[in-house]
Amino acid sequence: MLGFIMDQNIQTFRDFLTQYNLVAENCFTACVNEFGSRTVNEKEEKCASNCLDKYLKMTQRVSQRFQEHQMLNSQANGAPM
């Protein structure tokens, strides 16, 4: 049982870290394009922060629509929810 709980948490943590890496990669690629200075400028920081907020809102919306679809599907198939 302890092993099972551990496995679940490790998987959740792994998913979180993977998402984190993915969003960092996407936002870096979208926002940082000039390398005249070695620090992130205000514009790039604002862009990256907007990028993260938007990403979270996007995943939330996609997840809602997906859940609705799953719900309709299982109702149509007469499966108990």
Add this chain to the structure above:
Amino acid sequence: MATDAQMQQVAELEVEMMSDMYRRMTTACQAKCIATSFKESELTKGEAVCLDRCVAKYLDVHEKLGKRLTSMSQGDEAALQKLAQQ
């Protein structure tokens, strides 16, 4: 007959494939709907509507292709059985 362990494996695979599909869908719809300028942190109206339609269409295509693949592989199996009988 399938053992409990095999059933368990199939169930795990199904969950894994579902989350893989979900991940791919999210990436695809982001690429198709979200502007990369990030001038603001809110989803625009257009982006939100695009996401809704994108998810619906992605799942639709996923389902349709699944049906086709299933019928194709069933057709293959039937053909193989016919061959074996000859």
